[in-house]
Amino acid sequence: MLGGGWPGNQWSEIIGTESSGKTTIAHKTIAANQTADPEFTTLWIAAEGYDQEWAEELGVDTSRVLVHSTNSMEEAYTAMLDAAESRAVDAIVLDSYPALIANDENAKEMDEHTISAGARVTGKFFRKSGAVTKRSLAAEERPLLGIVINQWRDKIGGFSPNGITPKTSPGGNAKNYAYYVRLEVARTEWIDEKRPGKGIARCGQVIKLKTIKNKAAAPQQVASIRFFFADSPSGFKKGAYDSAAETVAMGVLYGVITKAGSWYSFGEQRWHGEASMAETITEDTDLRAQIDVEVHAAIAKAAA
Structure with missing residues (x-):
C-alpha cells in the first residue's frame, strides 16, 4: 500500500x-x-x-x-x-x-x-x-x-x-x-x-x-x-501479526491463490473461507513457505 x-x-x-x-x-x-x-x-x-x-x-x-x-x-x-x-x-x-x-x-x-x-x-x-x-x-x-x-x-x-x-x-x-x-x-x-x-x-x-x-x-x-497484544488461544504470540492472513491476502492479490466467491484454492487444495485457509497454512509451515515463495516471485515479476 x-x-x-x-x-x-x-x-x-x-x-x-x-x-x-x-x-x-x-x-x-x-x-x-x-x-x-x-x-x-x-x-x-x-x-x-x-x-x-x-x-x-x-x-x-x-x-x-x-x-x-x-x-x-x-x-x-x-x-x-x-x-x-x-x-x-x-x-x-x-x-x-x-x-x-x-x-x-x-x-x-x-x-x-x-x-x-x-x-x-x-x-x-x-x-x-x-x-x-x-x-x-x-x-x-x-x-x-x-x-x-x-x-x-x-x-x-x-x-x-x-x-x-x-x-x-x-x-x-x-x-x-x-x-x-x-x-x-x-x-x-x-x-x-x-x-x-x-x-x-x-x-x-x-x-x-x-x-x-x-x-x-x-x-x-x-x-x-490482525495484531495480537496478548498470547491467543489459537497460538499467536503477544506482539505478533496474523501473518497467515497476510499471506492469503497477498496470494490473492498477486494471483497465486485463486478466489472464487468464498472459496480459496492453491494447487489442488481448496478452502471455504479465508479463515479456514489461514488456519491451515498456520499449521502447515511447508505449504505456507511454498505460497510465500510464489508470492515473492510474483511481486518481483510485477516490479520488473
Missing part, C-alpha cells in the same frame, strides 16, 4: 486516535528493518515514555535504539536535525508530536495564552530539514527513514457532514505539505477468542491502515492487519 515501503530521506506521519496502534506500527517497522539489516540503528525521540519491554515484545532489538527523552519541542527537533546531518542513524522516530511543548508556551503561566507556537516551530523544522536529509545521488549513502507520530483532534467549529465530527492534527498545516507519506491508523474491531472452559479472551485488534497522502505511490490505499 506504500508503493514499496516507507520513502527514504523523507519525513512520514503516522496518525490516528489514541490506542489505535500508531506506536506499534512504528516499532514493527523498526523491527522489520533491523531483521533485514544487522547494522540498522534508530534514534527514538521519546516525548512520551519509551516502553523498552513492549518494544522488545514487538521484535525490536533495543540495543540498536538510541532513546532521547524530552518533551521540549526545540530540543527534540534539534536532536533530529543533528542526527540526520551526522548520518549516524538509519531511522528517526518522534513519539509523539502532541506531547511536545514549544519554549514560548512553556515559559508562560497556565492562564497566559500562546497562539500557534508549536506550528511555527514545526514549520521551521521542516524548512531546515530539507538540507540535512538529502543524500548523494552519485555516492552510495544509507537512506534515512523519518517517522513522526501524531494524534487526531476534533476540529472545533468545522463543518460536520452527516454528523461526522471533522478532524484535524496538531502542528499546523505546513507539516501536511512537508510529509511525503501520511498514514492513518485506526482500530476497527477487537479480536476475541474462546478459551476452553475459561470463556472469551480479548487478545488483539484489527488495525486498519490508510494512506491519506503518498507522493511516491497511489494515495487512499487501505489495508488491514
Whole structure:
C-alpha cells in the first residue's frame, strides 16, 4: 500500500486516535528493518515514555535504539536535525508530536495564552530539514527513514457532514505539505477468542491502515492487519501479526491463490473461507513457505 515501503530521506506521519496502534506500527517497522539489516540503528525521540519491554515484545532489538527523552519541542527537533546531518542513524522516530511543548508556551503561566507556537516551530523544522536529509545521488549513502507520530483532534467549529465530527492534527498545516507519506491508523474491531472452559479472551485488534497522502505511490490505499497484544488461544504470540492472513491476502492479490466467491484454492487444495485457509497454512509451515515463495516471485515479476 506504500508503493514499496516507507520513502527514504523523507519525513512520514503516522496518525490516528489514541490506542489505535500508531506506536506499534512504528516499532514493527523498526523491527522489520533491523531483521533485514544487522547494522540498522534508530534514534527514538521519546516525548512520551519509551516502553523498552513492549518494544522488545514487538521484535525490536533495543540495543540498536538510541532513546532521547524530552518533551521540549526545540530540543527534540534539534536532536533530529543533528542526527540526520551526522548520518549516524538509519531511522528517526518522534513519539509523539502532541506531547511536545514549544519554549514560548512553556515559559508562560497556565492562564497566559500562546497562539500557534508549536506550528511555527514545526514549520521551521521542516524548512531546515530539507538540507540535512538529502543524500548523494552519485555516492552510495544509507537512506534515512523519518517517522513522526501524531494524534487526531476534533476540529472545533468545522463543518460536520452527516454528523461526522471533522478532524484535524496538531502542528499546523505546513507539516501536511512537508510529509511525503501520511498514514492513518485506526482500530476497527477487537479480536476475541474462546478459551476452553475459561470463556472469551480479548487478545488483539484489527488495525486498519490508510494512506491519506503518498507522493511516491497511489494515495487512499487501505489495508488491514490482525495484531495480537496478548498470547491467543489459537497460538499467536503477544506482539505478533496474523501473518497467515497476510499471506492469503497477498496470494490473492498477486494471483497465486485463486478466489472464487468464498472459496480459496492453491494447487489442488481448496478452502471455504479465508479463515479456514489461514488456519491451515498456520499449521502447515511447508505449504505456507511454498505460497510465500510464489508470492515473492510474483511481486518481483510485477516490479520488473
